[in-house]
Amino acid sequence: MLGMLQREPGFSEQFLAHMLSRNIRMEADLVDHLFNSSEKRLARLLLMMANFGQDSKPIPTIAKISQETLAEMIGTTRSRVSFFLNRFRDSRLHRLQRERDAYQQFAGQRCAARLRT
Secondary structure (H helix, E strand, O other): OHHHHHHOHHHHHHHHHHHHHHHHHHHHHHHHHHHOOHHHHHHHHHHHHOOOOOOOOOOOOOOOOOHHHHHHHHOOOHHHHHHHHHHHHHHHHHHHHHHHHHHHHHHHHHHHHHHHO
């Protein structure tokens, strides 16, 4: 491996970039684990898996990831992951309902304004 790194400058550059990015991610994961709640760690993990905030598009996953695996990845129990996923889903449903209600109110105001003219 050392010989290949010395002989192939392109490979060594890519390898070093990969190792540095991996090290940075490991440090970020450690800080995340020390200072954030398991709910925030789960949210961060799900966003990272969806490539959120990246230039590239999300990569569709073939295999589903179990709640048990997610729990191991963030250092908590499966029941906590299930609780947080339900909370995320409920929060999204409430937000979508508020957006729909606001749209209906706006549409109703426009319709009433047309009837007055």
